[in-house]
Amino acid sequence: xxxxxxxxxxxxxxxxxxxxxxxxxxxxxxxxxxxxxxxxxxxxxxxxxxxxxxxxxxxxxxxxxxxxxxxxxxxxxxxxxxxxxxxxxxxxxxxxxxxxxxxxxxxxxxxxxxxxxxxxxxxxxxxxxxxxxxxxxxxxxxxxxxxxxxxxxxxxxxxxxxxxxxxxxxxxxxxxxxxxxxxxxxxxxxxxxxxxxxxxxxxxxxxxxxxxxxxxxxxxxxxxxxxxxxxxxxxxxxxxxxxxxxxxxxxx
Numbered sequence: 001x002x003x004x005x006x007x008x009x010x011x012x013x014x015x016x017x018x019x020x021x022x023x024x025x026x027x028x029x030x031x032x033x034x035x036x037x038x039x040x041x042x043x044x045x046x047x048x049x050x051x052x053x054x055x056x057x058x059x060x061x062x063x064x065x066x067x068x069x070x071x072x073x074x075x076x077x078x079x080x081x082x083x084x085x086x087x088x089x090x091x092x093x094x095x096x097x098x099x100x101x102x103x104x105x106x107x108x109x110x111x112x113x114x115x116x117x118x119x120x121x122x123x124x125x126x127x128x129x130x131x132x133x134x135x136x137x138x139x140x141x142x143x144x145x146x147x148x149x150x151x152x153x154x155x156x157x158x159x160x161x162x163x164x165x166x167x168x169x170x171x172x173x174x175x176x177x178x179x180x181x182x183x184x185x186x187x188x189x190x191x192x193x194x195x196x197x198x199x200x201x202x203x204x205x206x207x208x209x210x211x212x213x214x215x216x217x218x219x220x221x222x223x224x225x226x227x228x229x230x231x232x233x234x235x236x237x238x239x240x241x242x243x244x245x246x247x248x249x250x251x252x
Contacts, residue, residue: 033068033091033219034069035069035070035071036063036068036069036070036071036091036092036219037070037071037072037073037090037091038059038070038072038073038085038090038091038092038093038094038213039072039073039074039075039081039084039085039090039092039093039094040055040072040073040074040075040081040093040094040095041074041075041076041077041078041081042055042074042094042095042187043074043166043187043190043191044187044190044191044194045186045187045190045246045247045249045250046095046186046187046246047072047074052246053246054115054242054243054246054247055072055094055095056072057242057245057246058114058233058239058242059072059094059213061233061238062213062226062229062230062233063226065229065232065233066222066225066226066229068222072094073090076164076165077146077164078144078146078147079146081093082096082100082104082107085104085107085214085216086104086106086107086216088106088216088218090216091215091216091219092107092213092214092215092216092219093107093213093214094114094213095114095115095211095212095213096211096212096214097117097149097209097210097211097212098113098209098210098211098212100212100214101214105217106216106217107214107215107216107217108214108215108216108217108219108220108223109212109213109214109223110212110213110214110215110223110226110227110230111212111223111224111227112212112226112227112230112231113210113211113212114211114212114213114230115210115211115247116208116209116210116211117184117185117207117208117209117210117211118184118185118186118205118207118208119149119150119182119183119184119185119205119206119207119208119209120182120183120184120185120188120201120202120203120205120206121136121141121180121181121182121201121202121206122170122173122180122181122182122183122188122192122199122200122201122202123173123179123180123181123199123200123202124173124174124176124179124197124198124199124200125179125200126200128179128180128200129202130180130202130206131202131204132206133153133154133157133206136154136157136180137157137158139159139179139180140159140160140161140177140178140179140180141154141157141159141160141161141178141179141180141181141182142160142161142162142163142169142172142173142177142178142180142181142182143160143162143163143169143181143182143183144162144163144164144165144166144169144183145162145163145164147182149207149209150182153206153207154182161177161178166183166187166188166191167191167195169181169183170188170191170192170195170197170199171195173197173199174195174197181199182206185201185205185250185251185252186247186250186251187250188201189201189250189252190250201252213226
């Protein structure tokens with residue numbers, strides 16, 4: 001089921017939508033899209049089988065607040081997801097790091113962060129402490145292929161392995177075929193819990209990145225209204241309620 005953006009059945013979201021609709025409006029007459037498609041390569045707790053992940057609650061509400069509808073497509077390959085957005089096959093990406101528009105000018109960021117990512121080093125041994133990238137040089141490490149930010153940071157280091165999926169990443173770690181698994185904190189703890197793997201994460205995070213919604217340039221008129229709607233959600237408390245419900249349990 002790839003349509004993971006669906007109307008949330010919670011009355012509070014409907015109330016927030018009705019109360020804010022008048023203050024965030026756009027000229028819909030110039031838009032021929034019935035439902036916007038944003039892709040993501042995220043997993044639990046950002047998306048889940050119950051369609052109640054962080055993105056599945058935040059993104060639809062943002063679009064509803066400006067009088068539009070959105071659906072999404074969950075993808076495995078990060079590079080492929082960006083390509084589909086750049087080509088305009090999809091209308092954008094749900095959550096990516098700041099600066100993506102420098103490499104892909106056809107993608108326009110919504111100028112209000114939707115989230116913050118902590119990239120950490122997961123290990124099975126709590127005695128392994130890593131405070132910077134140089135301390136990794138003596139360990140074998142693994143990450144998902146296509147995660148450019150990790151590829152750049154690990155460039156030139158020895159014993160670096162890549163896998164295609166997060167499941168493979170943590171199976172490598174559990175089997176002790178790698179000493180370090182590089183991944184985003186919340187998704188890492190969620191997957192480790194699912195697989196019953198006890199892991200430890202580096203503190204502080206090795207990388208902290210603000211995340212933004214990116215739209216194809218043909219939808220650039222939506223950028224400002226979506227930013228305003230996101231700021232409204234942060235002010236009225238609805239954003240924090242979604243964070244507390246979906247992300248907080250994995251802030252270990």
